[in-house]
Amino acid sequence: MWPTIRSAFFIAWIRTGEQPLRVLSLIATLAITVMAWMVLSAIAAPFLASKMGAAVNASLGIANARVQNSGFPLRHVRQLEQMSDVAAVSYFSMASFPCGSGAGTLTVNAYGGSGASAFLRSGGALAHQLESWEESSNGILVGAEAAERCGLHPGMELSPVEFLSNTRIPIRIAGVLPPGRSGMGDRLAYGHYAYFNGLLPEPQRDQVLRAVVRGVDASRLTALGEEIEQAFTGADPPLQANVSSGAESALARFGQVQSLLGLIVLAMLACAGLVFVSVLAHLAAQRRSSMAVLQTLGFNRRTQFFALVLEYLLVGSIGALLGIGMAYMVLMLLNPHVSWLLGQIKVQEGTLLQLLPALVMLGLVSLSWPALQIRTLSPVEHLRN
Incomplete structure (x- = not known):
């Protein structure tokens, strides 16, 4: 051999x-x-x-499937966070205050969960603004148009009465976002869910208007949405999960x-x-x-x-x-x-x-x-x- x-x-x-x-x-x-x-x-x-999911904002929008433009309990969010294919959940509620000058209202989206900072950063929030917002529980970041309309500037401390709950909620202007945010972003302000939720009266507490879910695997977003809807079919209320059209196309x-x-x-x-x-x-x-x-x-x-x-x-x-x-x-x-x-x-x-x-x-x-x-x-x- x-x-x-x-x-x-x-x-x-x-x-x-x-x-x-x-x-x-x-x-x-x-x-x-x-x-x-x-x-x-x-x-x-x-x-x-x-x-690629993060780059194309691949996420699911979660809403009340029974009543349009209505919210759902915070316990639904906790259940979403426990699902094995869910990587992160962010959510928000809404509060409205009168402008100091009487020129309309200031709408605050109060965010909770892991996606608030990333959302604000993608919208143009500067590093020092985010740092100030994260350090103060009652701090809000205000869109440029809303700040001009209501006469707001960084460092101001206010204690307005919230319209829907008739509750006085102290707030501090942590920063004014750079102009040019898309859509309604310039007209809104952004706060912390835990702070606003803790001051609301019991009937209005622990409610979420919308939630955003990011999956472990962005390529399975549609399947994850179906799993979420099936899991909450018998809940009160049931949930609806929608993939953003841009992300789905990408x-x-x-x-x-x-x-x-x-x-x-x-x-x-x-x-x-x-x-x-x-x-x-x-x-x-x-x-x-x-x-x-x-x-x-x-x-x-x-x-x-x-x-x-x-x-x-x-x-x-x-x-x-x-x-x-x-x-x-x-x-x-x-x-x-x-x-x-x-x-x-x-x-x-x-x-x-x-x-x-x-x-x-x-x-x-x-x-x-x-x-x-x-x-x-x-x-x-x-x-x-």
Whole structure:
């Protein structure tokens, strides 16, 4: 057995040096294919949808399913927070105060849960404003238009009477948000749910007007919404969960991109397979006469087939290692430009685990015709040329 292996190594070494450009082209083809496969598989990985969720504001809006524009009990929020597929829940109630100048009302959305700071930050709240708001339980951040209409400025302390509850609620202006917030944002103020809720009379306490749910996996938002609605079907009142149209559209487009990248990966693997099959088949046809000569010199069919397998292993190993290194380098260069949307993209463990079986399958397919040629080899073949 050892003489056969040693002879196969010797033949493989000679064969590799016969046509170095062709060997290099096979290595380059495999390296580029492996690199593209790993990079595209990383970009098309299902987990990226959940990473992208924050960038496209992928969330569920939770509301009273029975009475439109009405609230629901805070205990529903606590139940939502216990669901395994829910990552975070934010919620708010509403309070209204007269403006000091008598020019209408000041509406305050009182936020609770984990998403209030992120919401205000995305709306343009400055770092020092958020810090002041978070440190003062009675602090509110006021939209630019509301602050101008009501004559409010940072540091003011007021004690107005809330319209709906007829309760006097002391508040402090923690900051005025920069102008330009979309929609109603400039006309509103933002406070803390726990503070406002604690001062309301018992009948109006522990009520939530709306809630926002972020899922563990943003790609399953629709399914999560159905689970929430089913879980609260018998509750009083039942809940309705809606995916924001923009997020739903963005996630759907991302799913289409994932499918397209998957097809591109399969096409590249098929092209690499065709290249290897055609090149090795051509090499076997070219070498048929020289293989016959080697057979007459005592190098039997099995030894020559082992030599061909060793050639493939050499090309496959070098090409795969180069492809892996190139994939890591491409992702390292790509991450700074896409991390804001998708987070850190990394090579998937599943892709690495699939690499060895893929190389084995490529070898079986591409070596099948050369193996058949070697099997039918006869010593007289060298006389034909």
